[in-house]
Amino acid sequence: MTFEDYTQPVKILVTGATGQVGSAIVQGADDEPFFSVVGLGPKELDITSQEQIREKLDLYLPDYVINCAGFNGVDAAQHEHERCYAVNAEGVEKLAAACGDLSIPVVHLSSDFVFDGHYDSGYREDDEVSPLGVYGDSKWQGEEALRRVLPQHLILRASWIFSESGNNFVTRTLERARSQLEIKAVNDRIGNPTAASDLARVVLAMLKQIHNGAEAWGTYHYCGAEVTNRYSFCKEIISLAMGYEELAMEKLTSVSASHYPKEAQRPSSSVLECKKLLNTFGIHQRPWRSDLSEVIRFHYQSRKQALQD
Numbered sequence: 001m002t003f004e005d006y007t008q009p010v011k012i013l014v015t016g017a018t019g020q021v022g023s024a025i026v027q028g029a030d031d032e033p034f035f036s037v038v039g040l041g042p043k044e045l046d047i048t049s050q051e052q053i054r055e056k057l058d059l060y061l062p063d064y065v066i067n068c069a070g071f072n073g074v075d076a077a078q079h080e081h082e083r084c085y086a087v088n089a090e091g092v093e094k095l096a097a098a099c100g101d102l103s104i105p106v107v108h109l110s111s112d113f114v115f116d117g118h119y120d121s122g123y124r125e126d127d128e129v130s131p132l133g134v135y136g137d138s139k140w141q142g143e144e145a146l147r148r149v150l151p152q153h154l155i156l157r158a159s160w161i162f163s164e165s166g167n168n169f170v171t172r173t174l175e176r177a178r179s180q181l182e183i184k185a186v187n188d189r190i191g192n193p194t195a196a197s198d199l200a201r202v203v204l205a206m207l208k209q210i211h212n213g214a215e216a217w218g219t220y221h222y223c224g225a226e227v228t229n230r231y232s233f234c235k236e237i238i239s240l241a242m243g244y245e246e247l248a249m250e251k252l253t254s255v256s257a258s259h260y261p262k263e264a265q266r267p268s269s270s271v272l273e274c275k276k277l278l279n280t281f282g283i284h285q286r287p288w289r290s291d292l293s294e295v296i297r298f299h300y301q302s303r304k305q306a307l308q309d
């Protein structure tokens with residue numbers, strides 16, 4: 001390596017850059033001189049298209065690709081199999097093959113939904129997978145394709161991702177609390193909420209160490225610190241939101257998931273053990289509670305701005 005190599009920013013290309021994790025990674029990387037980042041949404045790069053993948057790799061010649069593209073409709077996946085597998089499994093395989101041809105390592109986001117959730121002490125990376133639905137299975141197929149095709153990969157499984165905008169549990173809860181007198185939330189699904197911005201911090205920290213020579217390819221888990229359940233998470237969101245606006249909601253009721261039938265079954269425990277990440281990269285879990293108050297603050301800031309515009 002020459003001195004110039006050290007001073008050149010590391011070029012990363014982010015797919016699915018209009019999503020919550022993709023946009024957080026682009027923003028995080030933009031703030032760091034270590035990285036130079038290109039974020040492409042699905043209109044600029046559709047990962048189901050081999051041609052588009054090759055065209056964008058040739059154009060940008062990134063040092064790393066971070067794949068945040070995903071079909072994330074857990075219920076929709078049950079009747080949209082083809083589209084779900086095309087993005088989450090075959091799309092990942094196409095991306096991996098094209099990156100492999102150019103020796104570009106790939107960082108890929110996966111999910112706690114590869115597990116069935118029957119074990120609530122925290123899933124480890126090498127625990128047996130057993131997806132409950134099409135979405136979880138498609139994420140597992142995507143992981144396997146990446147492992148098979150490209151040894152230089154990082155797979156990061158995360159859970160319960162939230163951010164200030166887009167479609168996630170926090171924004172959905174706020175919408176419901178604005179329009180409904182009573183909200184029901186399940187008390188028997190547990191997990192660790194994870195802020196998209198926190199996940200971005202973790203991905204970029206891993207990448208820095210990899211770029212600096214850490215031989216640590218493989219699969220890792222990350223989620224925010226502190227296990228909770230959907231009801232308690234909902235309660236925390238509402239209580240923070242009440243500091244910003246008067247909500248229509250008067251009652252929050254705790255119910256069992258069996259009273260809330262959904263098209264796709266969900267794991268009752270999404271708890272991921274994150275020791276491998278700590279032992280390998282020295283990355284600690286950040287408490288989701290502090291991230292949540294920031295996210296709610298950002299949410300109301302941009303809402304106020306939008307109302308003024």
Ligand SMILES: NC(=O)c1ccc[n+]([C@@H]2O[C@H](COP(=O)([O-])OP(=O)(O)OC[C@H]3O[C@@H](n4cnc5c(N)ncnc54)[C@H](OP(=O)(O)O)[C@@H]3O)[C@@H](O)[C@H]2O)c1
Pocket residue numbers: 015016017018019020021022041042045046047048067068069070071072087091109110111112139157158159160161162166
């Ligand atoms: N959300 C969670 O709680 C959660 C939990 C664990 C793991 N994950 C994983 O984390 C990753 C990022 O999740 P997220 O929450 O940021 O999801 P998100 O907000 O839904 O973002 C996904 C992005 O991928 C785009 N996309 C869809 N199909 C595409 C295609 N064919 N080519 C390129 N881009 C495409 C979406 O665009 P459109 O919006 O226009 O479709 C969107 O911009 C995903 O792999 C997901 O499976 C998510």
